[in-house]
Amino acid sequence: MEIYEIVTYFVLLLLLSTALRVVTTTNVIHAAVSLVFTLALTATLFLLLSAEFVALVLILVYIGAVIVLFLFGIMITRAPLGKNAELDNDKNKKAGAILAFAIFLLFSFILISGFSGEITIDQASSTQLLGEILLTRFVFPFEIVSFVLLAALIGGITLARKDDALINEDQI
């Protein structure tokens, strides 16, 4: 077995264990930090699949911005830091585990029976080509996504700010 395969299996194993930790740990901060590791390992997997630009976007957007937002959310909602036995719904645990395992079996059965083969990376994927395709063939979805981001920005501000003006109008 060559070194490439060994690295791939190692990354996959770590990915599984960190993802398991995200949903099973009883400490909210540990869950967020485990998600950082999950995303970093996913970026490594993308690098192994020669998708450098997607890996960099994942690191920049997720680890740079989304995780910071999550930590902000955890701290502002005053979730008890440290071990917290109240984090899980115990009566949902059994049903959730059974349903998740059933979905896993179904998906893995379909994927394994449908797809097989081996990927050989013969050339590095070019980020220049990706950019050209993104701004020619996919330019309309690109613009739509930027509009969605604008809507999310305005919606987030509108939802999260304290609307003092409205409160005062009600009092009048």
Place this chain on the structure above:
Amino acid sequence: MIVQPVLIVAAALFSLGIYGILVRRNAVMVLLSIELILNSVNINFVLFDAMLSDTMMGGQIFSIFIITIAAAEVGIGLAIVLMLFRNRQTANINEFDLMKW
């Protein structure tokens, strides 16, 4: 790289996210589990892009779109959680039962 182990790991990430959504009690933890699900979809997209050696790179471009939408979703989701926390003084989703009687 053999495809099947990666596909199985992506399916496992998806089902772990489903488990997290069903079991977690804190609303922020539910959003974390949703991120796991989106991440597993990204893995599948990039893997199939490499497997089919798509000349239009559709898989990679779609995973970039998914990452963008996920960032927007987290922003809105946390704003909603913040709003609920301000009104109910808790982030526990069991207590958000206004539509139940």
